Amino acid sequence: xxxxxxxxxxxxxxxxxxxxxxxxxxxxxxxxxxxxxxxxxxxxxxxxxxxxxxxxxxxxxxxxxxxxxxxxxxxxxxxxxxxxxxxxxxxxxxxxxxxxxxxxxxxxxxxxxxxxxxxxxxxxxxxxxxxxxxxxxxxxxxxxxxxxxxxxxxxxxxxxxxxxxxxxxxxxxxxxxxxxxxxxxxxxxxxxxxxxxxxxxxxxxxxxxxxxxxxxxxxxxxxxxxxxxxxxxxxxxxxxxxxxxxxxxxxxxxxxxxxxxxxxxxxxxxxxxxxxxxxxxxxxxxxxxxxxxxxxxxxxxxxxxxxxxxxxxxxxxxxxxxxxxxxxxxxxxxxxxxxxxx
Numbered sequence: 001x002x003x004x005x006x007x008x009x010x011x012x013x014x015x016x017x018x019x020x021x022x023x024x025x026x027x028x029x030x031x032x033x034x035x036x037x038x039x040x041x042x043x044x045x046x047x048x049x050x051x052x053x054x055x056x057x058x059x060x061x062x063x064x065x066x067x068x069x070x071x072x073x074x075x076x077x078x079x080x081x082x083x084x085x086x087x088x089x090x091x092x093x094x095x096x097x098x099x100x101x102x103x104x105x106x107x108x109x110x111x112x113x114x115x116x117x118x119x120x121x122x123x124x125x126x127x128x129x130x131x132x133x134x135x136x137x138x139x140x141x142x143x144x145x146x147x148x149x150x151x152x153x154x155x156x157x158x159x160x161x162x163x164x165x166x167x168x169x170x171x172x173x174x175x176x177x178x179x180x181x182x183x184x185x186x187x188x189x190x191x192x193x194x195x196x197x198x199x200x201x202x203x204x205x206x207x208x209x210x211x212x213x214x215x216x217x218x219x220x221x222x223x224x225x226x227x228x229x230x231x232x233x234x235x236x237x238x239x240x241x242x243x244x245x246x247x248x249x250x251x252x253x254x255x256x257x258x259x260x261x262x263x264x265x266x267x268x269x270x271x272x273x274x275x276x277x278x279x280x281x282x283x284x285x286x287x288x289x290x291x292x293x294x295x296x297x298x299x300x301x302x303x304x305x306x307x308x309x310x311x312x313x314x315x316x317x318x319x320x321x322x323x324x325x326x327x328x329x330x331x332x333x334x335x336x337x338x339x340x341x342x
Contacts, residue, residue: 002130002137009149012039012138017082019136020105021098023129025116026140030180035140036086036115043111044084051079059090059114066097073101073109083110090116095124102128102135144174145182153183154200157190161199169205172280177210185209206283217244220331221256225292229335236328246323247315253331254308256289261301263293270294304334 001019003011012035015022022039026032040054048054055072062069072085087094098114105112119126129137145153150170154162162170174182189208193200220235239249259277266273270290274281281289296304311330315323 001135003139006146006148008035008138008140009146009152011136013042013149013152015039015043015111015136017043017111018107019111019134020102020109021112021114021129021132021135022138023114023116023125023135024138024140025119025125026142027118028140028142029117030178031140031142032115032117034179034183035138036088036113039113039138040084040086043113044082048084051077051081053077053079053081053083055083055085055110057085057087059087059094059116062087062090062094062097066100069097069101069112070104073105073112075110085110085112087112087114090114090125092119092124095128098125099128102132145179147171150174150182150186153186154190157186159186159190159193159200161197163199163201166200166202166205168275169202169280169282172275172282173205173209176279181210202283202286204283206285209282210279216242217249217252220249221253222288222292224253224331224335225256225260225289225296227335227337229332232332232335236331240324246327247312249324250308250312250315250327250330253327253334254305254312257301257304257308257334260289260293260296261298261305263290264296264298264301300337304337307334 012024024032024035024039026035040048044053055075057068057072069085069087075083077083087098090098094114098112101112114125114129116123116125126137129135147167151162151167154160154170170186173185177185185208189200189204192204192208216235216238220232220239223231223235259274259281260270262277263270263273266276270293271286274286274289280286293301307330311326314321314326319326
């Protein structure tokens, strides 16, 4: 059986213990490891190592000692319950040993979970597993987790009240982060919400989501984008005192104004556009940037981006002018831009 699409996550969350073997393969070793851990946990639980119901072996060693796999499958455990033999990083040369073990497998034997890297269509492992009547093949692709899988992770973290708006933000986060980072973020949100039965909010997701730039740097750029020139000097001195590199400041401002320009140009509206970005913008920060995009308009934002690009090029040239002074001049000009221009 070859799993496809949403079937993969669904099956790996609840594998069928009556099937003798499961092949999990893919280019991304971290994603394969996550799926392997999920499948093994579903089959034998969290205490399998303590209860000696999980046997691990490197796939590369099966060519020299193919009998060890069958011995492990047939072994009688000290504790009752399902057993698993985990064959890790199996090369194609392990296919013969796995084939022999599958031929001898009987109900009551341990289930076999095999992991591998990227396998081509001509792979011996794929040729063994895919047409097999009872074995299961689970290719792991680089696609972001689907809503069903994210919902399950949220429930496992104790987050069962997730309104549609919060789920939209979670799915945007799923598109931006690696699955491992996403699960860590969900677990962090779960710990933050422990004992709190109120629905998950966009603000809470934004609070727990990985930060993109430091708070003071972010706030300075918001001051510029909101044209609060009276607060600019104080914020600028604070940034200078922290030793922020002028090029870093210019690039951060350029990234922010480019995002505003894209948001202003999107027919779906600034809020939707900001949610689609990578990394996506969440909660109060998204609302704040959406207001900025609407207040500026496309024309002035194009000029702002052009001004910051010129500043960036000047910083990278051979000019002897103080770099931080060049960035400060570009930013204060933007902060003093007239609000009436569209």
